[in-house]
Amino acid sequence: MDIRPFEKKVWLASPTMHEGKELSYINDAFAKNWITTAGENVNEVEKISAKYVGVEEAVALSCGTAALHLAVKLAGERLYGKPDVGHGVLEGKKVLCSDMTFDATVNPIVYEGGTPVFIDTEYDTWNMSPQALEKAFDIYPEVGLVVLVNLYGTPAKLDEIKEICKKHNALLIEDAAESLGAAYKGTMTGSFGDYSIISFNGNKIITGSSGGALLVHTKEDADKARKWSTQAREAAPWYQHEELGYNYRMSNIIAGVVRGQYEYIDEHIARKKEIYNRYKEGFAGLPVSMNPFNDKDATPNYWLSCMVVDKEAMCKQVRSENEALYITEPGKSCPTEILETLAKYNAEGRPVWKPMHMQPIYRLNPFITTDGNGRARTNAYIEGGCADIGMDIFARGLCLPSDINMTKEQQEIIIEIVKSCFE
């Protein structure tokens, strides 16, 4: 193939700033000397976020993970009451959560002493399988909380999941960190959870360099989270504390960047959609498919374009905990070969997020598939396949360069590079 490596690296998803719009809000913070975790930018980010997603209130925080932590605390106190100081609100409690996700979705459960129970993935959306969730409630009927992610900007089957939660009297936390701007049956993701969160991390659909927000349905919850996020100070002339606090508030400088970025979110989504469709067309005829969604129900934000290699077209690939090997074969390929080839040409891809039940840190946590206890089978190697759906998508899937700053010409070259792996 007569292709030279890209002179400038093509990224998976890098920030896209706009001609000083973000800077103007930062300058405003400087001009007014609100160089702190309060100010007009913070207030505006809360207003804009709540309005955009369609929830009562948003609380601007230092990151999406902090927002998840406060969501877990709000849900936990509502379910189980306030714990004694020094104890987590979820101690001794199980929480059902998405398995194929970034670990920030589930870690806050553990911060609060809870035990994540991982629910297998479905092929339809690469999100939590409603059938496996039902199965988990059969096994753990006492569970009161579900944590769900909309992976890569594709909404989960939110009606089904909500219905199951309702049936079992469980609260839902929706991790919309990757899906800001994606909608399900015309309603924005981030509004489906009893408590939901979004992220403004550097690689997300819009960014503040860092930052996140908690999305809630009552002013009472919002005020509680605002208090916790600013060290839980009571109303008194001195520093007075009745409960444990955190330093989780968003900076007014970062809020300036986020505020500027919101003006371009639709443009970002439109660009991401073009990227996804160009890959889809470019790969026609290859033994691969793109990360799926049901276009009747779901309007993704197309944050990351991903692909899976057809089972029959997989060359041999093995992975240890931190290395991967493959044997190339004509007409076949695998994520490792494709990612290494992209890297050779100075383009960044990434394996699909490794499922939580496969992570050493969570090796003892329960994992539920549509058949029940998935732990009984995950260690068994099944010839020509995998023991569960998450493991299978991880084995055959990868995230493609999905950077808004990537040119059409660069993307066409990337498509050729991927094609060459199957020659």
Ligand SMILES: *Cc1c(COP(=O)(O)O)cnc(C)c1O
């Ligand atoms: C990015 C991300 C988070 C965490 O957000 P931060 O702002 O980086 O803390 C949580 N969940 C998912 C699915 C994410 O992709």
